[in-house]
Amino acid sequence: MFSSFKSLLVLGCVAASAVAQQIAIAIPATNDTVSAGSNITVQVIKPDSLTGSTEVGIAISLKSCASYPGGCAVVDISQALGDILYTGLYDPEYRSGEWYPFQNFTVQVPSGFPSGQAALGVTQLALVGAGPYPYTQVTNQTINVA
Known part of the structure; x- marks a missing residue:
């Protein structure tokens, strides 16, 4: 019984460290409107974690939801990212006044790019912990393209 408790505790710690690594898209905000052909700023934040990690890189993508009944709510960008806007290094840094x-x-x-709803996505790869182990995440939010 003690062995299964230890296994459960280790599994919980691994899950907690993975959740703590999660990134988010801060800019543009959900439902912001951008223009096709324009340059936009995508701000990717990474909350602090007690578990050490090394960022390998990210990909930023944009997938049109215009042809899907239900819009972006029914689109799973982890299966098909759409147009790739950036691939490369991710090196988040603190700046004064930021959380x-x-x-x-x-x-x-x-x-x-088709006008209407689109899923702006960020795919992250990091190495987590002392092992380390690979950690991937895909996050997205809906924006509008005019």
Whole structure:
């Protein structure tokens, strides 16, 4: 019984450290409108964690939801990212007055991108813990393209 308790405790710690690594898109905000062909700033934040991690990189993508009944609410961008706007290093840093470390990326919305709802996504790969083990995450939010 003690062995299963230890296994459960270890599993819980691994799950907690993974949750603590989660990133989020701060800019643009949900339901903001951007123009096709324009440059936009995507701000990716990473809350602090007690578990050490090494960022490997991210990909920023944009997937049109215009052809889906139900819009972006029914789109799973982890299965198909859409147009890739950026791939490369992710090195979030603290700046004065900010709660979380973040990094800004300037990306271009493809000209001719369909207007309507779109899922702006960020895919992250990090190495977590002393092991380390690979950790991936896909997060997104809905924006509007005009």
